[in-house]
Amino acid sequence: MNLKVTKRPIMGFAAILILIFHFFPISWQKNGITEITNFITLISYIGVDIFLFTTGYMLYYSDTSNYFKYIKRKTSKLYILFVLFSLINLFINNLSILSFFKTIFGIDLFIKGGTSFLWFIPSIIIVYLLAPLFTNVIKKYNGKIKYIIILLIWLIVVMLLELLIKNNSINIFLCRIPIIVIGTYFVEFDIKKYKTYFMFLLLIVGFFLIYEYGYISKLNYPIESFFYITAIPFIIGIILFLDIILSKYKSNVLEFLGSITLELYSLQMLFGQMIFESIYKLFNDKYYSFFIVSLILIFLSYLLKLLVTELSKKDS
Amino acid sequence: MEKKKIILIVLLVLAILAFPVKKFLLDKDKVVEKESKSNIKNTMNEIVKDVNMVSAENMELNKQNFEEFSFIPWKEGIEAIVSEGLISTNAHSMVLIKTSKKDGEKIAKEIASKANPRKWICVGSETAKVLYTDDYVFLVMTFKDTYNSVAENFKKVAGEYKVLDVSLKSE
Numbered sequence: 172m173n174l175k176v177t178k179r180p181i182m183g184f185a186a187i188l189i190l191i192f193h194f195f196p197i198s199w200q201k202n203g204i205t206e207i208t209n210f211i212t213l214i215s216y217i218g219v220d221i222f223l224f225t226t227g228y229m230l231y232y233s234d235t236s237n238y239f240k241y242i243k244r245k246t247s248k249l250y251i252l253f254v255l256f257s258l259i260n261l262f263i264n265n266l267s268i269l270s271f272f273k274t275i276f277g278i279d280l281f282i283k284g285g286t287s288f289l290w291f292i293p294s295i296i297i298v299y300l301l302a303p304l305f306t307n308v309i310k311k312y313n314g315k316i317k318y319i320i321i322l323l324i325w326l327i328v329v330m331l332l333e334l335l336i337k338n339n340s341i342n343i344f345l346c347r348i349p350i351i352v353i354g355t356y357f358v359e360f361d362i363k364k365y366k367t368y369f370m371f372l373l374l375i376v377g378f379f380l381i382y383e384y385g386y387i388s389k390l391n392y393p394i395e396s397f398f399y400i401t402a403i404p405f406i407i408g409i410i411l412f413l414d415i416i417l418s419k420y421k422s423n424v425l426e427f428l429g430s431i432t433l434e435l436y437s438l439q440m441l442f443g444q445m446i447f448e449s450i451y452k453l454f455n456d457k458y459y460s461f462f463i464v465s466l467i468l469i470f471l472s473y474l475l476k477l478l479v480t481e482l483s484k485k486d487s
Numbered sequence: 488m489e490k491k492k493i494i495l496i497v498l499l500v501l502a503i504l505a506f507p508v509k510k511f512l513l514d515k516d517k518v519v520e521k522e523s524k525s526n527i528k529n530t531m532n533e534i535v536k537d538v539n540m541v542s543a544e545n546m547e548l549n550k551q552n553f554e555e556f557s558f559i560p561w562k563e564g565i566e567a568i569v570s571e572g573l574i575s576t577n578a579h580s581m582v583l584i585k586t587s588k589k590d591g592e593k594i595a596k597e598i599a600s601k602a603n604p605r606k607w608i609c610v611g612s613e614t615a616k617v618l619y620t621d622d623y624v625f626l627v628m629t630f631k632d633t634y635n636s637v638a639e640n641f642k643k644v645a646g647e648y649k650v651l652d653v654s655l656k657s658e
Contacts (some may be wrong), residue, residue, distance in 0.1 A: 173645045191574045193609065199546040199569070212575070216608050311603035340605070386554055440609070444541075451542045457573055 173362050174228050174410075177417040181225055183428030184413055186435050188218030192462050193439055194447055196457035210219075218335070219291060220350045220399065220406045221301025222432065226298065227354020235303035245299040246477065249433065253292040256437045260288050284340025287451050289440055295346040298351060309355055324351055333394040342396035350403055362411075370411035423436055427473075434472035434479070443468060527566040529581050533644050535570060537638040540629065541577040543570045548582070557582045557626060558601040564588045578610040581637065584624040591647070595619035599651040604628045615653035620645045626655070 174181070198205035235241045254275050261271045267398050273279045279287035280294060287293075309317065329345050330339035384390035385398040417425070428435070446467055451460040531545055546552075548567040554560055556569040562578055564587040572579040584593060595617045604615035612628035618638060619625065623645040642648060 194574050196573045197575065199544045199571050199572075285604070285608050286605060291488075337584070397541065440576075444574070445578075447574060450543060451573070457542070462497070 172228075172355055172411075172414050174225060174357075174414060175232070177224065177414050178225050178229065178310075179429035180417045180422050180425035181221055181413050181429070182412065183422070183430075185218040185221040185225075185427030186428045186432045187425075188221070189314040190465050190468070191215040192218060193443055194461050196461060208384060210382070213386055214405075215283040216403070217381075217402055217406050217409070218477060221410060223295075223298075223347050223350050224354040224357075224406065224410055227351035228308055228358055229354075230302050230351070231355050231358040233302065233306065235306050238303050239305060240301060245302075246296050248483065249292060250432050251434065252367060252437060252479070253289060256441055257288060260441060272446075280340065280344065282339050286440065288341070289437060290343065291436060294347070297344070301401060305355075309359075315356075315360060317372065321352055325352075329394050333343050339395040342394060343399075345473060346394070346399035346429060347398045349400060350406060353403065353407065366411065367415065370415065373404045373408030373411065375406045377402070381405045384463040392413055428469070431469070431472040431476045432473040435468060438466050438475065442471075488642045490576065498555060513566060527568045527583065527585055530585070530644055531570060531581075532590045533641045534583065534625075534637050535581075536640065536641065538633060540633040540637075541579050542573040543577065544573060545570050557584065557598055559594070559597045562586070562588075562590075562594065565594075575607055575638055576610050578604075578607045578612040579629045579633070580606070580612070580626075581629060582624075583628040584626075585622060586624065587622075589621040590622050591619040591621045594624045595649075595651055598624065598626050599653050602626055602628065604653055617651040618645075618648045619651070620648050623648075626653075 191212055195215075197209055197210070197212055200208070212302065227387075233241065233245075257271055257274045260266065261268075269296045270279075273282070274288050277293035277296070280290050305321075308321070325345075325348050329342070332341075332345070333339060362478075378400045381398075384401040390398040390401055443464060447460055447464045450463050451457060454460060498541040528545065528547065546569055548556060548569055553567055556571065557567065564572065565584050567582060567584045569583075570579070581599075584594060593609040600615045602615060602617070604612045606628075613631045614634045615628040616638075617624065617626050618641055623640050623641075625637075625645075625648075627637060629637070
């Protein structure tokens with residue numbers, strides 16, 4: 172895998188998928204074409220998993236020797252933006268102060284899962300908080316068995332939680348842990364031979380799994396949100412495909428989008444729906460509305476990125 | 488140079504869209520619906536008439552797709568229609584069922600126990616209730632403001648109704 176080089180454009184691709192998932196119109200009047208667009212739209216949540224795979228991959232290379240320095244480096248900007256957006260959300264939606272604190276301390280993530288505001292940010296912060304421990308274990312022991320043990324521990328924990336706790340909303344995050352672990356696995360045990368064949372195999376098998384269990388009816392057995400696990404073969408197939416293509420051909424657009432993922436995600440969750448509704452009201456064309464809302468969000472994210480970069484420079 | 492061009496184009500688009508954004512803040516939504524002769528469609532149209540709601544599309548339900556939206560298997564003697572949000576960030580889904588067997592209560596209880604107001608991945612409906620009479624069952628998972636208006640309209644169409652709450656796991 173060439174992910175150290177292709178990571179940025181792959182993240183850009185993931186950002187497009189997340190935009191599609193949130194704003195591409197679903198056609199409830201079905202025909203041949205809308206079957207395809209609906210499928211793409213409704214499985215585009217895998218953008219998050221693609222992002223997490225690259226995170227897992229890069230964790231292996233992170234310098235985690237000084238825990239606090241590492242945490243500060245990885246989470247400070249992320250958390251400041253999270254608090255800022257939560258504050259804006261508080262005013263826009265007239266929320267209570269209690270709800271604001273529940274959001275910024277990550278309590279909402281455990282209570283509401285994917286419906287908590289910007290759920291991905293507290294989730295990724297948890298990943299970074301645990302990353303030094305995880306990478307120490309990975310680097311300390313040789314062989315593939317350590318990955319199997321980690322995944323077994325994960326399975327036991329989520330099964331126990333399923334049995335003991337009624338509200339398993341947090342599974343939107345917990346069921347993404349395996350893809351992070353697999354990302355790290357690919358650093359140590361990359362597929363060198365028959366990579367293209369393996370990719371096709373994963374795409375074909377993965378397509379049937381995601382169509383059956385992760386598209387319209389979603390698998391919530393043996394644990395809630397288990398469909399994220401059944402989507403893994405397809406996700407890895409897509410990543411291998413992108414890695415092969417983007418190693419050969421550079422994509423400035425994807426590279427650019429890969430540099431504004433955090434801003435794009437935050438802005439779309441805050442303003443995206445409102446902007447979509449406004450444009451749709453005016454033009455009454457759902458596809459055009461999607462196109463325009465995407466353009467606006469990308470542009471605003473770019474401006475925000477510039478602003479944050481400027482402020483960071485001044486700060487340093 | 489290319490970046491500057493892109494920025495200029497997007498600025499132009501933003502300028503054009505300043506008007507609809509303002510309009511949105513003053514006005515609220517409508518539902519996209521085609522003219523129809525179907526009874527259930529007309530009933531749904533009456534229920535959503537003049538209601539502030541997110542952009543949505545109506546679709547008549549049948550044996551194949553009924554469970555996808557109502558969470559229960561198809562029953563004989565029913566007509567059903569769904570009003571579903573256009574995009575996945577619109578946590579809006581309303582299923583109207585008309586039953587000829589006067590078993591509204593039974594269907595409503597079954598739906599209330601199985602419906603999932605968190606069926607969307609990144610958003611969840613603000614309210615989730617099942618309204619019912621002997622002849623009608625109405626699963627409403629939407630925004631609070633929308634619920635109040637459609638409940639009022641449902642009463643006009645179906646008469647006095649009873650309400651069941653759909654449990655939100657996080658509550």
